[in-house]
Amino acid sequence: MARPKVRLRDGDVEAFRNLAHSVISRTLAHECEYRRRGCTEPDAHEWKLVKRYNGLRVYKCKMQPEFQPSLSQENALARAPTAVCIGTIDGSLEDVLYGLHTKTRREMHVTNAFLNRGHLECAVLSVIEHGSDRDPFKQLALKWILAQNFGDVKSGNYHDVCTIESTGTGVDGRGESFGYRLIKSVDLTEYPQLSTSNDVVRARMTMCCIFRQDANSRTVRVYSKGMLDMGEEAPSFVPNSDATCTMMLSIASATEIAEAKRLTLLALQRAEYSACRSQRTCEPEDSSRETEATVTSPLPAETFDLHDSFLQKMPSDPCSVCGKKPTMSKFVRASHRSCGVCKQPVCHKCHVKRRLFARSDAIVVACCKICIIASKRLRVDPREPCPMLSA
Template sequence: MKCSSSSSSSLLRLSDLLPELSVSDEDQEMLRDLASNLVTHNLEQSNMLLVTKKGFPKSNTGQWKEMRRKDGLRIYRERPGSTRSKTPFTPSLLLLGTVDGTVEDVMYGVVANTDAAMKINSTYVNDGMLDTKILCELVEPSREDPFCHAGIKWKLFSDRDYVSLDTTGILCFSNGERVGYNLSHSVAFPDLPKFTKHGVLRGNMSVCSLYRQKTLTTVECYVRGFFDFPTMNEMLNNVALQALASQWLSFGRKVECGRMKKLAWRLRRNSLDARSSDGSNASTCSSCASSPSGRISPPSARPGVCVRCSHSFGFLGTSREICRSCMQSFCTRCTVKKVICAMTPDGRTVLEKKRSFCRECFGDAAMSDTLAIAREELGDGFVNDFQQYNPEILKKGFECRQVTKSIPILERATRRRI
């Protein structure tokens, strides 16, 4: 079992020094309008971007230089002097490409309306975030729209932290297109302390990611980010930009994060089902019962053999694995190992536990209705229910005018054209 503990380092306890923000109704409305305007601006900019048939920037413009490439994603940096804007140059990154899945799958791996959910998401995607805290909630998700959320969040990355206006959701257009979005835009508050004496610099950034359903099974990704660095040293800024580009590879792991959260949901659901049936076994997956879908139904369970392929476990049973979802016995060839994350009761530590799942249970969880699961979780309130939910998994399986004055990146980011 691997632990990511916020109590293991003094850096990770800085969140305790941050007070909750008291924001007037008027300022909350202004912040929500700001978020909406920024998302709309980024949508317009994404539609204006000149790309090739494969969806990557046209090289003849000379504006973008490739920095990273992994699977179907590419990350670019903007070259200084590549635009005619009279405003000072602000370093920026661009990510383009596709990932397998649906918009709902991606957004399920993105949305996080509690500190615990943010930490779990960060662990799954490995984005380098060390600690986080929601300082003010502006929009709460609902069962009708479980991916819609907005708030002021603090995030710590190594020697740099950010206070940002964050919003997520899915936009539906008259032509039927659905676009998922996730915005993080730096804001400033006089009541929030800085941690310079702790070696942490307060950074400014504006990052917006957009996700469009390209085909039934692929999602088109667009991420644009602007960054204000606290130094004019070009070499140090280049190093920082390289580090950010590496962190951006985590955008490609949002779908996998959603799938792992589905597995965690399934374990929880099976645990609750077992309780309601006086401790009987968890629900059986499709590999363990007759199925009209065309899957091969296994023979009746026999001791010492794999339920799926009837492979013998041998005398010592070293190749035997227990699926943590259906609790049936499988050989190693018929199982996959996945890391499931959960929070400890104190809400500080993310526990990572590697679990075995049969391929059918894993596939069923991955293909399950993402929207229905997100709605059910909101109804259950499981993310905050550490005592009931998380141990079971391991056992079984943001004044607004001041904002625009204090952060010039806002004006530059919204005025610049790609």
Template structure:
């Protein structure tokens, strides 16, 4: 880490907006138009792209620089015992459980040099804590195939429509089983509650892993950064999809001797188009709260794997396509799993049934794409899920 911490970036002032309500007949027309737009072409199966070494190195450097800056700011916040943010400088946008999301209050004197594009990309700050282990935060978002992304994203985004894995740049190692650097594509109905007609898509660089800081303390990081990538060009102007832009970087630290993880994250979500600032902030809050969904996703994945192993009547069965390092082995073959769950399938039957029953229908699919779960015969049908498509790192 650098000897001196970089200065905190200035946060944009919110745009002056007011909420307007359209007449009922206009609202009805908007509602009908939302569901009668032209179908969106979605890449169901996208072959992984191979990038030149120079381009891969550029993406690696970009991810490292963003994570390093965020870690520097988090380290200063951590060093000062994670103080409450002052109400004079910060405005609370949303609080859920132990997570709080803020924006910096507008300065009395407008900042010089801010462009119109910057004003439409307000930065938000997320601080707080979540229950679980450091590894859970990454296990919940870890996905290396389109199928795994479809399982994971419903926990992280209410408006998820579709996705694709574009390229894998780095994978897991013996020292960091959660390491991943990849390019991904997302399609989302980001403003479904506001009845905005067009969908939003994202081309993002995703980076995650576990490391140690200059003081030797372990931390986990997770980054989503919009990038320009020739293999995923923006939709045409006459499309029903608008290219959005985002940045989300989160640092996690385990509270010593507890099952609590401290969270520090910065995020920005630019929806594209002429969108009121209050909707942009709402989207930023939703993005930040995905840290809560990651823990739910991790628990669901782990319990489902236990159920699958019980159905096979073998905890250590071999799978042909397993690599030398496998997150399932890492999570389930230790004496004590990271979240404190028992590795005994028989002791988890009731909990497995309850958790699986609460999962989104899209979470488990046959090879044809039809839902596997969703009725009263959950556990008996879990065995039908294709195990070789569930959460296997490269």
């Protein structure tokens, strides 16, 4: 479902820049005040803890306005529950921003599959600002998402939302670095309703996140505020509250997405390395392991074999990680699984299931521990094309 690009006038561009800057600055001020107070829990008289997930906690504001059926769509967020998400995510600030960064529809589609189980379709309508050497993660863009649901509660309608998305890094008034991500619904004159189907309801949302790297550990501190209105006519706040909570906790998948991108890039690099070595030597491939990626640009995705690694069987070779041979290999044709990244045999104790990026969708493979470690050492640039395996 291709969506036409949005043509913006100079006045529109400046308006979107100012909008993003104002929301991010306001959220940063709240985050700085939260840190100044020692990162204490929100006031129990005003905020209610509604959900915990890993190191994150979501609180909902107890004081909600009464439902007004006549409320305009422009002010619909006034009846959506305001939520605050605080806590930590394992990983680095680079991993969080790299995982959430999307430049194209295809990259956005696979990324959203991690963030929202109800995701159906998406589009990048316009990219206003790109990354630079100073801030490779910087992006200001208009995007569109169509989803069956944004939370665990399903409704009879599909929901779409058109947003301004801003991502990047900055330095606060105390000279401390931080990362940010803003998603805020906007109205486009050209597209008041991108889908004309009667079963699609326009949702409204705002979520702004401030990320800071913990100096003493590989964790990222998170402070975010947001709200989501599903656009339903029902007076109940349950669907909106659930959807808001799910939206806030979705950022926990950021490092998982970054790892999937890194492993996919490593798989493409290893395939290219093996192909180049075979062409140069015309000899059987050496069985030695490489723990450092030596190619900086991924091979075209068409050259990568996408056979399910769980079905690929190797001869009775020992595990490339621990050296153990398959159980009963002397009596039956037992074999280890093949790592979906390096294609080497790996036993059940030395592999984990991981998802890789593919053009159609993410795929699950067995991944050896050596490739997991090697992927973390890769230098990545979010401005480069997203690594994708062929469909």
